[in-house]
Amino acid sequence: RSKLDGRGTFRFFEPAMDARMQARRQLELDMRHALARREFQLHYQPQMSLASNRLVGCEALIRWRHPERGTVSPLDFIPLAEEIGLIVPIGEWVIRQTCRDAMRWPQPLSVAVNVSPAQFKSDRLVETIVSALSNSGLPAGRLEVEITEGVLLQENDRTLQTLHRLRELGVRVSMDDFGTGYSSLSYLRSFPFDKIKIDRSFVQDMSHKPDGEAIIRAIAGLGKSLGMTTVAEGVETPDQIERIRAEGCTDVQGYLISKPLPADELMTLLAPR
Ligand code: C2E
Ligand code: MG
Ligand code: MG
């Protein structure tokens, strides 16, 4: 927003905006050192199969322990990391650390990493995954890559080639936050995903809106016809889980099962009793 100041000239930066930009610039500077300073951490959120009521996998979710600001949400720094290109080294760390951590689990659960659009386009993704798998010894079949439709937005031959190369390695590919974008359905046509993750907004709507189950039912049916696993995200109540089960989803993830846990707490959860 701009406004005329007393002398009749435009002032483009109001003090509040200036402060916001300064805060942003500082966050950017801090982020450039965060990897070397080991301020990033991965939490893992379990996913449960509704057929067996057993844990089948976990999703790796990054956390930034900022020395002054405390924990910064990925929703606040991932977009910035994308903009300034830092997402490539950060994403690479996520992939390597995830593979190492998953190798130590007492059960061979699958593990999912989120890959954002800029990282996906970076040439290095497939190489990074190949080397992370071989360095850690994690079988490719245990690794899953979650992408949002942002990756397919400027769909081109290279995007599809990357997806197919991952698939050839044996890595599975999931469509994250399904249903929230502009044309989720058409993206399902461009690549045979292994898994659809139903955005948690639909799970939440289920309890508040009449016919709220209709969308979950439709996506579960779609997944079934296409041979894809369907995971409902953000399940928080026993009522939601029963309704999701009734609508035919295969898996669930959410606070009801477990919050995202630091690596050592996950180990405790998975330890044989
Ligand atoms: P996402 O991939 O859709 O991850 C699910 C988000 O929902 C996580 O938020 C998780 O903590 C949250 N969640 C899980 N269960 C529940 C629940 O029952 N209720 C509620 N209210 N929330 C639940 P988080 O960890 O803050 O991550 C937010 C987003 O940041 C992720 O959304 C993903 O898009 C991005 N992200 C996280 N880690 C990474 C990463 O390593 N790389 C990239 N590129 N993106 C990441
Ligand atoms: Mg995800
Ligand atoms: Mg999601």
Ligand code: MG
């Ligand atoms: Mg999301």
